[in-house]
Amino acid sequence: MSAVTSPLMLAESLDQFFRHLKFERSMSSHTLRNYASDLDQFRDFLLRIEKREDLPVDDIDRLTIREWMASLDAGGAKKTTRARKLASLRTFFQFLIREGRLESNPAKLVATPRIDKKLPSHLSIEDAVRLIETPDINTDLGRRDRAIMEFLYATGIRVGELVGIDLTDIDFRERMVRVMGKRKKQRIVPFHEHALQTLMHYLTLTRPAFLNECPAAQRDEKAVFLHRRGGRITTRSVGRMIDKYIAQCADIHNISPHSLRHSFATHMLDQGADLRDIQELLGHARLSTTQIYTQVSIEKMIAVYDRAHPKA
Numbered sequence: 001m002s003a004v005t006s007p008l009m010l011a012e013s014l015d016q017f018f019r020h021l022k023f024e025r026s027m028s029s030h031t032l033r034n035y036a037s038d039l040d041q042f043r044d045f046l047l048r049i050e051k052r053e054d055l056p057v058d059d060i061d062r063l064t065i066r067e068w069m070a071s072l073d074a075g076g077a078k079k080t081t082r083a084r085k086l087a088s089l090r091t092f093f094q095f096l097i098r099e100g101r102l103e104s105n106p107a108k109l110v111a112t113p114r115i116d117k118k119l120p121s122h123l124s125i126e127d128a129v130r131l132i133e134t135p136d137i138n139t140d141l142g143r144r145d146r147a148i149m150e151f152l153y154a155t156g157i158r159v160g161e162l163v164g165i166d167l168t169d170i171d172f173r174e175r176m177v178r179v180m181g182k183r184k185k186q187r188i189v190p191f192h193e194h195a196l197q198t199l200m201h202y203l204t205l206t207r208p209a210f211l212n213e214c215p216a217a218q219r220d221e222k223a224v225f226l227h228r229r230g231g232r233i234t235t236r237s238v239g240r241m242i243d244k245y246i247a248q249c250a251d252i253h254n255i256s257p258h259s260l261r262h263s264f265a266t267h268m269l270d271q272g273a274d275l276r277d278i279q280e281l282l283g284h285a286r287l288s289t290t291q292i293y294t295q296v297s298i299e300k301m302i303a304v305y306d307r308a309h310p311k312a
Contacts, residue, residue, distance in 0.1 A: 154195035156264035
């Protein structure tokens with residue numbers, strides 16, 4: 001007589017999946033938080049409607065997942081949010097299939113919400129320069145903030161990548177910086193002479209002052225960009241800082257801290273840079289991600305044509 005195998009329970013399988021993401025996939029803490037948030041929310045939804053402490057994974061079918069999607073829609077969740085949560089669920093079930101714990105992926109039978117592609121917001125060259133030059137470089141914070149925005153626009157790197165840069169990552173002679181991108185993938189990005197000068201101004205005049213304000217045990221001697229108490233600056237702090245200067249610039253609207261990255265890519269493409277080179281600089285895994293900037297340039301070309309052609 002064959003032994004009866006116990007069903008695979010949701011709580012246990014989620015724990016296994018999270019351990020897999022953390023220790024085998026080497027995902028960023030931000031991505032891990034997203035997966036945990038999405039899947040914990042799905043589990044809470046199931047337990048609420050099922051009115052029990054746990055349930056077998058085999059009990060979850062496409063109708064259950066569609067019901068969750070409908071509840072998210074009714075709760076006002078955006079299409080992009082619903083699409084991400086469904087993708088998290090698909091990845092979770094796919095993990096169980098690879099582990100031999102499940103035979104099929106019910107989340108693949110649920111259609112992804114159709115998302116209208118939005119063109120990335122970017123600044124004109126004039127507005128990018130105006131924004132970057134807003135900080136007062138006669139102050140410590142102003143020198144740091146100018147260096148941060150100049151470096152973001154010079155390299156096109158993400159804010160999250162910028163805050164992770166150490167002094168040893170920068171080749172000052174060759175004007176190159178080593179960046180740790182998504183999925184721990186490294187790339188080398190060049191930067192121009194003006195960005196180097198702004199960076200050196202901050203490093204020689206401001207960074208030592210910030211370190212001196214901090215007890216030795218709490219200093220971050222490795223980090224390039226620091227907050228005023230001598231520790232490594234955070235992504236959130238950089239975002240708030242850039243938002244502050246955007247608010248000070250008249251006529252600059254609908255722009256986010258990420259817009260300096262979009263502006264870098266758009267201006268490089270406008271000036272004749274090859275799309276694959278821009279892909280490499282931005283650290284995009286797929287060329288299709290970079291191709292959206294060609295649409296930005298085409299729209300700009302059409303606008304110029306409409307303004308300039310006598311019969312347009």
